Amino acid sequence: MKKEVRDYIKEENNEIELMLGKFTNLKIIGEGGNGLVYSAEFLGEPVALKILGETNQSSKKSRFKAEFFNTMKLTENKLIVKYYDYDLLVIGDHSYPVIVMKKYISSCKGKKFQNLNDVKKFVDFLFEGMSFLHEMGIVHRDLKPENILIDKDGNYCISDLGIAHFDTNNFPEFYKTLQNERLANYAFSAPECLSEKGISPNKNMDVYSVGQLIQWAICGSLHKGTNRKRFWECDLEYMDKDYLYSLDLVVDKAISNNPQERFDSINDMRRELCRRLKQKKVIDPFDEMQLLQEMITDAYPEDYGEFTCIDDVQQITAILKNIKCSKFSENSFWFNEGIGNNKITRFEQFDNGVTLINSYELFVKKIWLSLGLSMYNDLIILEIETENIEPFKNEEESFFEGYLIDGKYMIPASKTMSGKFRHQGKVINLEEVKADVRYRYTAKRYFFLGTRWTNAIQSISDDLINDFQSTDINTLNMKALKQVLSSNKSPEVSMLL
Numbered sequence: 001m002k003k004e005v006r007d008y009i010k011e012e013n014n015e016i017e018l019m020l021g022k023f024t025n026l027k028i029i030g031e032g033g034n035g036l037v038y039s040a041e042f043l044g045e046p047v048a049l050k051i052l053g054e055t056n057q058s059s060k061k062s063r064f065k066a067e068f069f070n071t072m073k074l075t076e077n078k079l080i081v082k083y084y085d086y087d088l089l090v091i092g093d094h095s096y097p098v099i100v101m102k103k104y105i106s107s108c109k110g111k112k113f114q115n116l117n118d119v120k121k122f123v124d125f126l127f128e129g130m131s132f133l134h135e136m137g138i139v140h141r142d143l144k145p146e147n148i149l150i151d152k153d154g155n156y157c158i159s160d161l162g163i164a165h166f167d168t169n170n171f172p173e174f175y176k177t178l179q180n181e182r183l184a185n186y187a188f189s190a191p192e193c194l195s196e197k198g199i200s201p202n203k204n205m206d207v208y209s210v211g212q213l214i215q216w217a218i219c220g221s222l223h224k225g226t227n228r229k230r231f232w233e234c235d236l237e238y239m240d241k242d243y244l245y246s247l248d249l250v251v252d253k254a255i256s257n258n259p260q261e262r263f264d265s266i267n268d269m270r271r272e273l274c275r276r277l278k279q280k281k282v283i284d285p286f287d288e289m290q291l292l293q294e295m296i297t298d299a300y301p302e303d304y305g306e307f308t309c310i311d312d313v314q315q316i317t318a319i320l321k322n323i324k325c326s327k328f329s330e331n332s333f334w335f336n337e338g339i340g341n342n343k344i345t346r347f348e349q350f351d352n353g354v355t356l357i358n359s360y361e362l363f364v365k366k367i368w369l370s371l372g373l374s375m376y377n378d379l380i381i382l383e384i385e386t387e388n389i390e391p392f393k394n395e396e397e398s399f400f401e402g403y404l405i406d407g408k409y410m411i412p413a414s415k416t417m418s419g420k421f422r423h424q425g426k427v428i429n430l431e432e433v434k435a436d437v438r439y440r441y442t443a444k445r446y447f448f449l450g451t452r453w454t455n456a457i458q459s460i461s462d463d464l465i466n467d468f469q470s471t472d473i474n475t476l477n478m479k480a481l482k483q484v485l486s487s488n489k490s491p492e493v494s495m496l497l
Contacts, residue, residue, distance in 0.1 A: 002036055002053030008091045009038070016049075018087040018098060023049060030107070030146075034060055034162075039103055046103040051089060051096055064097045066174035067161045073171060074136055079129035081149065081159035104149035104157070111145065113217045116236050116243065122217050123247065125156040126210050127270040133158065134266055137167025139201040143209035144188040145216065165201035187222060188212045191257050204262045207269055211254030214247065223255060226340040227459045233491050245283070246276035249331060285453035285492050288332045289375035292451055295323045296371060296380065303369070307475040310367045313353070319367060320349035323449075334457045337444040338466025341457045344449075355382070357447065359437045363389060368473060370482055376493045377486050379456060380449040383473060389440055403435040410438070445469050453493050455485045464488075 006028070009016060014026040023040040026049070030037035034054040040047050052064045068086045076082075082102035089096040113119050133140060140161065147160040166173075190208035192199045212222045218236065219229045231244040231251075250273045256262050263269040297304060299322040300315060310316055325333055325347040333344040335357060348356040355362045363385035370379040391398040392410045399412040405423070415421050420429050448456040448465055455461060464484060471477055489497075 001056070002031075004091055004094065005036060005051055005053045005089070005096055008089075016089055018089065018100075020085050020087055020100065023047070023100075032146075042100070047084065048101045048103045050099040050101060052098075053096060055094070055096060061097060062174040063162050064099070066166065066171075067164070068099050069174070070138075070164075070166050070171045071161055077129075077132055078155065079125060079132060079157050081157050081161075102151075104151050104159075106150050107159075108145035108148040108150065108156070111150075111217075112220075113236070116240055119214075119217055119236065120243070122156065123214055126213060127266055129156070129158045130206055130210055130266040131270065133164075134203050134206070137170040139165040139203060140206050140209070141165060141189060141193055141201065143206060143213060145213070148213075188216075190259065192259055202259065203265045204259050207254050207263050207266060208256075208259075210266060210269065211251045214251050215255065218244075218247075226342070228252070228255075242277060246273055246279075249276065252331065283329045283332065285451065285490070285496065286375065288328060288451045289378070289453060291327060292323075292333070292380070292449070293371055293375055293378060295327075296369065298322055300369070305372050306370070307478050308369045309475070310369065311365070316364055316367055317349060317353075320355055320364065323347055323349075328451070332451050334450060334452045334454075336448045336450070336457050336461065336465055337442075337446065338462055338464075338469055339444075340462060341452070341459060343452070359439055360442060361438055361440045362442065362447070368478060370478065374486075376453060376489060377455045377482060378450065379478065379482055379485075381473070381478075382447040382449065384442060384445055384447060386442060386445055392438070392440060400441040401439050402437075403430070404438050406434050407436075411435075413437070446473065453490045455488045455490075458488045458490055461485055461488045 009026050015022060015024045016026065017023075021042065023042050025041045026038040027040075028036060029039050029048070034052060036051045036053050038049045038051070040049050052060060055061055065086070068083055071081065071083050074080060083099055084102070085100040087098045087100065089098050113122065130140070130143075138161065140158070142160060142163050143158075147158065149157050149159050151157065186194065188209045190205040193205055215228070216222045218231050219234050221229075223229065231248040232241065250263075250269060253272075254262055254269055263272065296319060299318045300310065302308070310319070325344055331343060333347070334341050335344055336342070342358070344357060346356060346358055350356065353363060355364050362382070364382045365385050366383040368379065368381040368383065372378065389400070391400050392402050392412075393399075394410055394412075397412065399410075399414070401413040402410045403413065403416060405411055405428075409423070411421050411423065416430055416435075419431070420427055422428070446465070446469060450457040456465065464481065468477075468481060
């Protein structure tokens with residue numbers, strides 16, 4: 001296998017003979033799970049040899065052939081890897097497929113993007129190159145820095161279509177993917193690509209990978225989980241706030257774990273970036289903080305500059321009803337309960353006393369306030385009922401986690417594990433109704449509200465707020481907390497002060 005190839009090339013003094021002729025001065029420059037890549041010379045010209053070293057499965061050989069033939073079938077494009085020939089390296093009784101290709105200087109693995117101009121060039125390349133592949137009917141599925149090559153002029157190109165999906169309307173079908181095959185890389189590929197459920201290839205799989213590549217290029221690492229590093233927090237020369245802010249919002253949507261929340265295609269992603277850049281809207285953090293403060297003081301003007309506890313039900317309701325999530329600029333309104341700050345996409349106060357924050361139905365006992373001129377250090381703390389919480393109820397049972405179906409009735413989450421549920425004798429598919437997930441339990445006593453520039457919302461404040469959950473809040477420890485939080489300013493606030 002790969003060892004046999006390596007040993008043979010070494011024994012032959014780094015030369016091999018193929019049908020095309022003799023290749024000399026072979027030097028290994030890359031290795032993957034199935035193959036080896038060598039630099040070489042052919043008739044005095046530099047080339048690269050991609051050799052399939054693991055040939056124990058017919059599917060691997062078929063995909064290797066498909067990669068060569070279907071790439072050659074494409075209209076020539078400088079953004080796509082250049083292949084010259086397909087051949088076989090015969091070693092004893094074994095034959096190893098070889099692709100002869102253009103020699104590139106390096107891949108993007110380990111590349112550092114020093115300034116915004118470098119990033120813009122990379123982003124434009126990703127959009128143009130992947131749009132071309134998608135238009136040709138190809139879903140790459142394996143985008144990562146190692147598969148983006150750089151030529152001697154510093155131009156990028158997309159390589160390695162070994163696990164790509166080729167539309168059979170445009171390309172011959174060399175091999176049919178088995179239902180349980182995982183075709184992805186574990187870092188940059190969309191989460192559904194790692195599923196064993198035989199997910200059908202979709203362009204928005206590549207949307208996810210392109211988003212992660214942009215995140216990696218700007219921040220030095222890709223993103224998983226919560227607390228994504230924002231682009232304006234990164235150290236780049238020639239900062240362009242309009243561009244970084246717009247690109248950040250586009251990437252935020254592109255790397256959603258839920259495929260339905262992503263852009264449908266790279267072209268949609270590019271159009272959205274262009275649309276936002278035309279708006280040239282840079283959000284002023286202080287405008288957003290002022291907006292939140294005015295929503296509070298319009299309902300409760302008293303005690304500005306003081307530390308206040310509000311426990312009157314009518315006053316609590318008035319304040320919470322006056323907070324309108326829709327009035328904030330996109331991605332501005334957040335909450336923190338100590339285990340990661342969270343963007344608020346839905347905030348409502350219902351007449352039954354329930355406060356809805358995203359999918360959480362909370363019962364607010366008290367509101368603790370400290371508002372002042374230093375708006376970035378405002379404290380807006382919701383004290384939440386964590387005991388004796390009224391559960392959801394339907395005709396059969398009580399429960400604390402479920403789905404609100406079409407805004408009419410609740411179904412327990414435990415009854416929907418199959419993706420379907422029974423209601424009034426009828427089996428209903430969750431995908432065919434509007435199903436809003438709802439929770440009525442939380443171990444967290446305090447929810448801190450703010451904008452994403454508020455000190456209490458910064459990730460550096462998470463441990464403080466998490467520790468604060470175990471205390472019984474009063475004005476004294478609230479003052480102490482605010483004093484400690486005063487130094488946890490966001491980069492944008494620090495820059496503007």
